[in-house]
Each structure stands twice: as structure tokens, then as C-alpha cells.
Amino acid sequence: MEEISSGGKYIMRILFILPNVDSSYKLSIHFGIAYIAGVLKSNGYKDIRFLSVSNINEYDYVIKEVLLFKPDIVGFTSVETQFTNVINISKRIKEVWKCAIVCGGVFPTIFPECLKDAECLDGVFCGESEMAFFKFVRAIEKGEDYHSVENFCFCDSQSGQIVKNNLLSQESNLDHLGFPDREIFNFQSVIDLQGNAAPFMFNRGCPYNCSFCSNHVLASVYGKRSNSTRKRSVDSCVAEIKDLGSRYRFDIIQIWDDLFTSDRKWLYEFLDKYKSDIKKPFMCTTRSNLCDEELFKRLKEGGCYRVHMSLESGNDFIRNKVMRRNISREKVVQSFNLANKYKIQTNASSIIGLPFETEEMIKETISLLGSLKVDSPGVNIFYPYIGTRLREVCEEYGLIEHERKHNIRERRESVLNLPHISSGKLHYYYDNFEDLVRQKEGILSYLKFKAKAVGRRIAKMILPYNMQNIIRKAKINKIKTENFPVNLES
Template sequence: MFRKIVKMNILLVYPNINGQFQIQMGLASISAVLKQAGHRIDLFDTTFIVSGSFEEVSVQFMKRFDEVLAKFKEKVSSSKPDIILVGIRSLEFDFATKLLREAKTNLPVIFGGQHPTVSPEEVIKSDVADYICIGEGEEAILELIEKLESNEDVTKINNIWVKKDGKIYRNPVRPLMKNLDELPFPDWDIFDARHVSTIGKFETSRGCPYSCTYCINSYMQKIYGGVGGYHREKSIKKTIEEMEQFLKKFPQVNYIWLIDETFTLNNDRVKDFCEQYKEKIKDKFNVKFGCMTRPEVLSEEKCQYLKKAGCVEIAMGIEMGNETYRVEMLDRKMTQQSIINAFLMAKKSGIKTYSFNMVGFPNETRKDIINTIELNRKGKVDEIQVTIFYPFKGTSLRDFCEENNLLDLPRNEVGSYYEKPVIKNPNLPKKEVMGLFRTFTIYCKSPKIFWPFIKIMEYDNLVSINLSRIANTFIKQGFKPKAFGIFFDYAYNNVLKVPKLLDKLTILI
């Protein structure tokens, strides 16, 4: 499918300001396609320049920007690329443009990924952008690279917008690749081995068929003409072959995570996958796996297939505990009881459960957040993730925020889902949202007799903030040596250096 041509040197850039440790699958796939076509690929990856917890790493990027910039210049100098390709999500755009602007490489730059897709005008008008790729990029970026190499016209490539001679050429998207089996295996080798560690990440399908209002998938469905064409599946055979090759290359891996948003969508497909996985992966490599799905597409039968095949964790979104709000505002049409039943069903099958939750939705109330906490408690969720709602461009909930003058976005700041609310809410002050964000898991995991004490941790002062961090550490890690190590490391760097804080803690206790 991909014709081999004269080589170009291409530098991929991964501005990973949220500290995601796993391989970035989009760049891995693009790299594999370009390498298969004969190009030389290098990667500048910020992950291990600035590392830390998700909650803290994004703030550190701006504090240590000069260090990142120096390393980027070194990489450009040693790699000698002909072109730079940057993959960005929305929260990475400001950082990436600042990096390129100050590096002054004088090289052509392609932007691809989520943010150019949902906000193409903003990205193409950036002073550091020459080309942007909208939507899936394997075929489009390869076509662009080939035509640049052969000095052909690049202004009419579907999915590609071009800025040339003061004019912007805006092209429509091409039909989605239907047969995902035609893609080569992702290029794992381009990433630092620390990205792999003991976990492998795989996709068995692309595109979620649902339309949650806070998610980019609804926008992707619109630009590609509907739900039916956006969700596509790899063959189980190709997926298993990819896993086998990966595990032979990285024998230390003992866990596989499936990144499909709704893995259990189709009963027959789940059964087929589980049978092949058990035979060719679990029994041969002794590697277990986890997956994501939605409560309404999980069943006892699917849980039995998953458990037998070696599934040890299922992650599902709760997001919001107010059923009316969830259905009408988030377009998540599931009942309270169906959510509870799904988590209990997985737990009954012996599979660990993990929930996704958000706080800080438009016009959300304190009671709504408490209801979200209650759903986690009733579902007896094992592990809980909570993030702060962010109004991503291209989503209908972003449109709602704009129409109702709720946006309160900082300018030129690195942000994350863990940093602070970015919308105005007449029902809930930002400080209260942050307090509930910090204590969300503590409320979920603690007997209600302790709730009055937990409320103290919601307060916006150093004592309460540090108490909540300590409590969250021990809830997540348990009373193990690792937890004590995390606690003492945090205490040394953040508590002991604060004057009189220990005196305040002693008085409070």
C-alpha cells in the first residue's frame, strides 16, 4: 500500500507535558508508515526531561523550559532533519509553539494530532506552522512527504492544510482507512525503552461510536460523516500477531492495556478475541490484560470471557452522578443502576474495576459531585480517577460554555486535567471544586463517619492541601514501603521547606 521512495530525514516531536508514560500510539503508527516508505525518522520526546506525577509535571515544563529548549536544539543539530512533524493534543499547543518559535530552526513544520483537527484555523495561522494534518494522518502525511521530496504541488492533498506565499490552502478530509490491517505494526523502537517498562499498549479498533459532549469523538464523527464510518476494527488475527511480536521484543512486559474506548461493544468479537488471546498470549507468555468499555455494553457473559482469557481490570466512565445531567448535558444515556450493576458485575467475576470521573462541569452543584462519589461507593469501585473538566475545542460542551459566557481560560499557560477549573460556575466556586477534586477519592474510600473530617481537607490552605495529598497517597498505595517513600519524598520537598507548617499540623492533630 505504501510505495517506497527517496528518503527524507524527519524529526517527530512529542511534547508530552502531561507526563504520559506509555508509547504515543499516533506517532508510533506514523513513524512505522514513514519508515516502511524508506524515510529516516528520529524522535524528540520530552517525557523523561521533565517527569513526575500527572498533577505536577505540566507546571514544571514552563519552569524548566530553557532546559527543554536546549535539548531540543541539540536534537535538531544531531538529527539534521529536513522537516519537523509535531503531534499535539490541545493542552500541548502553547508549549509546542513556544518551543519551535524560540528554537528558530528555519525548518518546515507539520502539526498533526487532536488539536489541529479540532482547531485547524488557530494552528495553521500560528507563525511556526507550515502544514497541518486534520484527522488520521498515516496516508495524508505520507503523501505530503512524498510530494515535498519530489517537489510536486502539495496544495491539493486531502486532510492537509498548507500555508504558502501568504495564502492558506484548506483541503477536505479523505475517506477513513477501512482496512486497519494494512497498517504496519507501530514503531516501538523509536521510543525510549522506559516508555515500555512492563506494560504494552494496543488498539484493536479505532473510533468510539458514542457522542459524549465533552469528547472529541463526536467532532470526529461529524467531519467523517457519521457514526458508522468512524468506528473500525482490526482483525483479531492481526491484533494478536502484533502482540506476539511486541512480547518477543520486550520480554519484560507482563501486562497489556487495550486502548479501545468501548472494547466490549460486540459480544462475538469479545469472545473471539478472548479465545485467541488465551491460547496465544496468556498461555504462552503469561501476560494479563486490561480494557476500557462503557457500563451499558458490559454483560455477565462478556465478563466470563474476559476473566477466562486473563483480563484483570476493566475501566469504565461514570463521569457524573446526576442522571438527568448525564443524559441531557453529556449525552451518556445510561441509568444509575446500570452503572452500579456493571461495576458490581465485573467485581463479581473477579476483575478489578477502575472508574473515570470528572468534576467542574458547567453549572454543576456540590450535590452533583457527591452523587458521583456515591455512585463509586455503590459500585464498590477498586481504583478511581478524577479529573477536572476541560472544554476542548470541537466539543459541543465547549460550544455550550462559549454560548453562556462560562469560559475562564488562562492565556499562555500550560494546563492539565489536574490543575484547576477553567470555567465559571455560578453554583460552585472554583475553590470548592478544587477542594472536592482533591478529596474525591478520599470520600469514595472512607466510612461516612469520617466525612466531616474529610471536609476539613477541602479547605484552601496549605495544611488541608497537604493532608489530602498524604491521605490520597496511602489510599492509592496502601500502607506499604512504596507509600511511605512517596510520602517522605513529598514531605521533604513540599512540607519541611514551608515555615511553621509542622507546627500547624501538630496543632491540628
């Protein structure tokens, strides 16, 4: 370690890296890292930096930053499709700089055996590791052995076996963790790129066990059947929004909890406090089976201008038998109709390219979305995440092309050899999804969609950035007026 002193005390330097190569994940912030950084800073570790790697051509930039920053610890977070990038970057770091290199996130949590292919890593962290990582940092600072730290897994040098340490219990009172740190992400630029919207994540977990989602697998790591929701107090959430409002400029709030509306009592308390103390339009996540008239009425009164409700599939067999969503078509239609009634915009994400799905089933999804008048119909191509029930199904039926598993653009390319639809046809539906949905809405809706798309492209080409900003702000003011038709400063 190179000695850097502050009053005679060595200053630990920690670098977090988010491999995000060719990913559909657009936010340059990671809430898992943000919470860990928050805990570290509250315990005196202030010299923390963050890098997001969106292209393999940025590897050289990472190495340059490592040599400039000279970190004691490099910490990655990774999903399955990004782990190859973790290995590649780690190897290059090891060649030029001596430090501890570890990885956490969903993939190492579910599959710590990934270490067998990653000799460049000193270990991985499993589960929620705010306190475990703090203990790891403190051990390295003191020159102590860190191999016994909870949640840490490593490959024993003599036996070659993966050693998995005991997990710390999940924090039941999330208020104890404090606020996630935003400073390391250059957070104002994140807000600006999101159209003057600040992203938040208050609560953890989802009580549902959809077969394509890793939520239930993460719960099983802790010996649970479902990943039950754990919530911060309403006062803590509102205090965080106020704290950020005092330090950053934003007009809209995005709440990216897995399922924000799962607890009505908590939600209504939040909405009352939010309406009186914050008065900014917000978007949040919900689920069709949780929606009724009262929910949308309260959301609208609280300032909600948009909800994200995943459809996943318009085919009942795929949605409920294959994906285990257990939501009837009637409930789906009712929830979107209610959102439209209360003039709350809707995002509806879908997944195509699933086991047993045919082209006709994809067309059903497009038709249903067209009938729902969705504001933003998004689509992803299915990826069989390790540990999930649908991964087991794909393995059982021999659908996975394993040589392509780590070399695809996740959610934009398929790793499956599907018997009922060709790869070319699947990608046609992915590339033209919204266009096809708008056609189903009718000729006027389709022409309006195309005109807007052309207008956006022309605006980006000919308007200076400050003029584009003026247009964005006008849209934001319209949202404000529609959701808070009173003096916002009163």
C-alpha cells in the same frame, strides 16, 4: 539539506514531538505517531526520532536535539491546551534550523484555523494522516511542492486564507496500515514505567456521542454522525502482541481502545485466540450499558484482570442530560457488581467541574463510587474541548475564562467560571477525591487505603529500586496466578 548518503541515496530525517507540558497524560508513547512511523518505516524511511516535552524547561533540550539530529521535517501532534507549546517550540526551531514544521492531532483536525496564530508552522494535517504524511515526506524528499497533498492545510501567503485540501478516506481495513512502530519511543522504558505492562491500541472509533468528548466532532470532519468503530483482524492483533513479546519484556497487557468491548462477535473471537496464544493478564475498556453476566464471564476466562469503566458522574442529570451518557444508575451499579463478582478489578474515571454542576452533585459522585467498591476511582476536571456540544454550552452561557484557556494544567485545573461552586472548592474535591471516596466505603476500607498510601511512600523513600522491582513482580505474579491458574508455558 545536509547530504547524508546510504549507497548514494539521501536519507530523510524526521523528528516527531509530543508536547505534554504539565499534562495528566503519562504515557511516553503516542499511537497516532506510532502508526505514522510504522507506515514510514515500511516504506523505507528509517531515520525517525521522537521527543516528549513534559516541561517548558525542556525547550532548550529540544533545540539541542534538533541541531544534533538536523531533521528535514518536524511533526508535532497537539490537543488544544498544548498548542501554545507547539507555537513556542516551533518558533525557536525556526530561529536555528531550516526544515518543514507541521502539526497534526485532534486540535488541528477540528480547528485548522489555528494556523492563523501559528506563522511558524508550514501547515497542519487534518484527520487520520498515515498515508497523507507519507506522501508529504516523499514530496519533500523529491523536492516537489507538497501543498496539494491530501489532508494538508496551510495559510495562503497572498490571500491570508486557510486552504484545506480534500481528506483521504479513512482506512476501513486497519490491517493495511501494519503495526505501529514502538522503537522510536524507547519502548522497554515505557513498559517498565507502566509496571511491566505493555500498552496497545488495536481499534479506532466509538459509536457514542457524549457531549464532552471530541469523538463525534472527529466523525463530522468526515461527514459522519458518529465515529463508528473500525477494527483490525483478530489475527493481526494477536500477531502484534507476539511480535512485541519477541522483542520486549512485559507480563501484562493494557488495551487502550476507546471502547474495546463494542463488538461482541469480534471480542469473543479475540478472547479465544488470546487465551490460547498469549496467556498474559490484560486490562481493557468497556462501558456500563454494554456489560452483562456473559461479558464478564468471557472476559475473566480470557485473562482480563481489570476493566476501565468511566462513571463520569454519579448525578443522573449531569451524567445523562448534560454529558449525554444515557446510562441509568441501575446499569452502572449492575456493571460494577458483576465485575466484583468475577473478581475483575475496576477503574472508574469521573469528571467534575461541569456546567450546571453543584457541590451536592459532586458529593453524589463520591457517594456512588464509595458504594461501588471501585479499585481505582480516578477524577479529571472538565475541559470544554473545541467543537464539542459542551463547548458550545459554555460559550453560550459565558462560562469560559478565555485568557486562561491555553495556560492551565488540562484536566487538573478549571478554565470555567462556575456559578454554583467556587474554584477553591472544586480543587479541594479534585485534590482529595480518592480520600473522600474511601471514606464513603467505611472506616476499615479507609484505614486500609491510608495504610497502603503510607506504605508506598515509605517504600519509595527507603527501598532501593531493585527491591521495589521485586515487590512489583510479586504483584504481577499474583495477578498471573489469579487469572491463569495453570502452567503459563504449556
